[in-house]
Amino acid sequence: MRLRRSLTIKQMTAVSAVAVVTLSLFIVIQLFHFVQQRRDDYARQLESIAFSVREPLAEAVLRGDVVRVEAILDNLLPVAFLSRADVMLPGYLQTLHARFPSERPVPAWLARVFKLPIRIAVPLYALPQAPASAPLATLVLQADSYRMFQFIVSTFSMLLATYFLLALILSVAVTWCINRLMIHPLRAVIAELQAVPTEQLLQHRLTPPKHHQDDELGALVRSYNLNQQRLAQQITDADDAAQSNTDAMTPPKKSQR
Structure with a gap:
């Protein structure tokens, strides 16, 4: 993408x-x-x-x-x-x-x-x-x-x-700071998500960005990982329930004399 x-x-x-x-x-x-x-x-x-x-x-x-x-x-x-x-x-x-x-x-x-x-x-x-x-x-x-x-x-x-030279300096400085603080960690998260194989989607967990464990980016990663865990648990529970229903509906085999 x-x-x-x-x-x-x-x-x-x-x-x-x-x-x-x-x-x-x-x-x-x-x-x-x-x-x-x-x-x-x-x-x-x-x-x-x-x-x-x-x-x-x-x-x-x-x-x-x-x-x-x-x-x-x-x-x-x-x-x-x-x-x-x-x-x-x-x-x-x-x-x-x-x-x-x-x-x-x-x-x-x-x-x-x-x-x-x-x-x-x-x-x-x-x-x-x-x-x-x-x-x-x-x-x-x-x-x-x-x-x-x-x-x-x-x-x-x-x-x-x-003043317009000052505006240019401020724009470049603020852009550099925001890139280092937000854009680069976001790009790392995007690259990690795009690289996940389809068969490993349920087991995948994002790596928390360095120096962002206690801010909004860290909260985003933790929420994603928690949702992945809940989704995997729901799928596991659904599979177990389906397997139990299948076992209950299967008639017992007659014993041979």
Whole structure:
């Protein structure tokens, strides 16, 4: 009797499927965690930059010195992860901005999922700031979304390669353990049963697998041997009963004078 599908293939498929689903969940969780960490890091850096230029920008806006405002904003160009730096006047009627190069596009679905771009707005007040005073303008800084996109892609690639390699290692390791623990003893039992001659079926007893006397495989072998013993006893009892009936029905021979 040939096997169409081995338990090795079935259990390896099951283990691989469970490992892939579980590790995919871990990949998604860790990816969002790492992206959120990078978002927080960018936000802190944007706030640090904004507070470093807030006072000179507020003074330039208060004086109406547009050239000075644009010069301060242009000084932010060397900051690699910045893509925009704007000063928005009250009412958003006029905006002064730095001459940053055009930002490379990012997939719209990815921007929605990861809430891009990362942007902060810091109000600019005249110094000294009076209580309940309105801001002179608002400084808006924005991080480069394409850099964030590159970080997401590289992090996802690293997590995908690492975890799927881990899934492969786990599948092979679990398969090897289950083969040694279950499949090989089962194959030994199957081979022993297939090798039993027909005339010795009733007298045959399985050999208990080594190291499996106290588990389910050992119980299976003991149950098989017990059933074989009971079956042989039943056949023996039936033969004895049939022989007794035959002897009782046989008439006694007449004695010859």
